[in-house]
């Protein structure tokens with residue numbers, strides 16, 4: 001070894017190489033911040049407001065009236081709206097603070113197939129227009145704005161957007177406005193979405209935007225693999241978001257972290273930060289975990305652990321473009337299993353797609369301090385396509401302990417990326433081949449609390465220290 005080991009080296013090395021289950025949780029306290037088990041002192045059933053669960057009767061008024069009534073309990077500990085077994089067709093409705101929407105085991109909320117039942121609302125300020133069409137957009141089936149302490153949960157009941165009609169309108173180009181989400185919660189705090197199944201969203205499924213303290217736990221999200229833009233969960237300009245124990249199978253990214261679009265996102269300047277994603281399983285025709293392409297308000301402090309993607313196009317994806325501005329930094333992804341995936345890791349620096357011609361082409365995004373480690377892949381076509389931006393290298397990209405069974409000749413293809421790696425097979429691109437250990441450990445992102453918690457696994461390190469000098473001496 002050229003450089004002698006110091007105690008700090010040793011501890012940092014341990015941090016880089018050990019899968020450390022005890023780190024999870026302690027480094028994301030916001031996974032526990034929200035009050036999920038709260039008993040609401042008041043409860044009504046949707047049937048008390050004349051709803052009919054026959055799958056045919058439109059119940060929008062019943063939902064609106066029930067929620068209007070429950071508003072009077074907001075300052076008395078809040079209330080619960082119970083949705084019993086049945087098929088409850090409805091148009092878009094609005095939630096209130098201190099409300100629990102509770103779906104019984106065989107309860108299904110069905111989205112209306114008439115577009116007028118999904119009213120038109122203003123575009124998001126950080127997008128400047130609807131995401132797929134200029135101008136306004138349809139409001140989500142379940143909507144909430146300026147709320148606190150709102151819970152959407154139950155005994156694995158289902159919220160089904162019946163999105164196929166929207167996918168048809170999309171394909172036939174007969175939409176007048178951007179398609180609605182299934183659930184959008186805006187500008188709110190203390191939000192829990194748990195123990196439910198979400199199906200067939202017209203567009204992105206769960207969209208927390210300008211929110212903080214959001215817990216999404218134990219949900220199933222399903223949409224056909226050929227349904228357009230049916231992302232699973234899109235935390236957007238939101239902080240302290242925890243997504244755990246979910247299964248997602250859709251026609252677009254399973255989770256995509258965003259923060260606004262080009263000049264509108266830059267001006268609104270609301271980042272997505274402090275986001276934890278763990279114990280996620282799923283499959284997709286796009287990526288399992290994505291960041292961007294809308295990231296103009298910045299994305300940082302992202303922790304992703306214990307994920308499994310199978311039968312998918314891409315595993316991990318960062319997408320951006322000149323014109324976006326903003327940054328993606330301090331991302332830590334660990335313990336990823338990939339089975340039957342085309343491209344394990346993909347960075348795209350020229351994604352394109354701009355809201356209008358008013359974007360600044362010189363607004364280059366910063367992508368830095370991305371750590372990806374403990375990745376195993378079976379039947380992977382291409383290990384990585386890492387494409388940065390000319391004159392704006394993505395840098396301090398750190399790859400460690402990645403073993404992919406790659407079937408194609410083109411294993412890694414990199415341009416305009418710089419970083420470090422240890423124990424990556426097949427061998428990564430030249431621009432990432434410099435070793436992490438020991439000189440570049442501090443150039444690589446590790447989540448806070450990592451180092452503080454090392455001492456209990458000293459013996460784990462001993463195993464690694466025996467394995468390492470061999471490799472190190474080659475550098």
Ligand SMILES: *[C@@H]1O[C@H](CO)[C@@H](O)[C@H](O)[C@H]1NC(C)=O
Pocket residue numbers: 145146
């Ligand atoms: C949210 O609050 C802002 C500021 O008070 C207000 O302008 C806006 O209309 C509110 N939005 C909704 C949907 O209530």
Ligand SMILES: *[C@@H]1O[C@H](CO)[C@@H](O)[C@H](O)[C@H]1NC(C)=O
Pocket residue numbers: 154155156195196218245
């Ligand atoms: C997940 O949801 C199911 C169905 O509602 C429930 O039985 C199970 O206990 C939940 N698991 C967790 C970890 O909350």
Ligand SMILES: *[C@@H]1O[C@H](CO)[C@@H](O)[C@H](O)[C@H]1NC(C)=O
Pocket residue numbers: 156158196197220
């Ligand atoms: C909830 O229901 C969905 C289908 O409706 C099912 O796939 C899933 O396994 C169920 N989740 C739990 C935790 O029971």
Ligand SMILES: *[C@@H]1O[C@H](CO)[C@@H](O)[C@H](O)[C@H]1NC(C)=O
Pocket residue numbers: 115116169174175176
């Ligand atoms: C778009 O607008 C036209 C004209 O008002 C209307 O006939 C059509 O139904 C609308 N399309 C959708 C999907 O709402």
Ligand SMILES: *[C@@H]1O[C@H](CO)[C@@H](O)[C@H](O)[C@H]1NC(C)=O
Pocket residue numbers: 145146187210
């Ligand atoms: C969000 O809420 C704050 C007050 O809490 C308000 O000033 C702001 O206008 C709201 N923003 C939106 C987009 O509704």
Ligand SMILES: *[C@@H]1O[C@H](CO)[C@@H](O)[C@H](O)[C@H]1NC(C)=O
Pocket residue numbers: 036037153192194195217218
């Ligand atoms: C999900 O359901 C399980 C089983 O009923 C319950 O223990 C848990 O608290 C629920 N989780 C949330 C976040 O609502």
Ligand SMILES: *[C@@H]1O[C@H](CO)[C@@H](O)[C@H](O)[C@H]1NC(C)=O
Pocket residue numbers: 239240273274301
């Ligand atoms: C993010 O987490 C850090 C560390 O816990 C905390 O200091 C910071 O205030 C958080 N930021 C936001 C916006 O939640």
Ligand SMILES: *[C@@H]1O[C@H](CO)[C@@H](O)[C@H](O)[C@H]1NC(C)=O
Pocket residue numbers: 019020021305306307308335336337
């Ligand atoms: C790694 O993730 C898998 C799920 O893909 C999980 O079963 C396993 O327990 C995780 N390993 C550790 C050490 O947390």
Ligand SMILES: *[C@@H]1O[C@H](CO)[C@@H](O)[C@H](O)[C@H]1NC(C)=O
Pocket residue numbers: 017018019335336373374375376401403464
């Ligand atoms: C390397 O990653 C694999 C998972 O892909 C894990 O099982 C193994 O423990 C990791 N090795 C070390 C030294 O942490």
Ligand SMILES: *[C@@H]1O[C@H](CO)[C@@H](O)[C@H](O)[C@H]1NC(C)=O
Pocket residue numbers: 379404405406
């Ligand atoms: C990849 O998997 C195949 C089938 O399991 C196996 O025969 C082959 O040896 C593996 N290749 C590598 C490089 O591990």
Ligand SMILES: *[C@@H]1O[C@H](CO)[C@@H](O)[C@H](O)[C@H]1NC(C)=O
Pocket residue numbers: 410413414
């Ligand atoms: C690498 O990517 C570039 C641009 O995407 C492409 O032109 C080139 O053919 C690729 N090279 C290999 C070996 O796949």
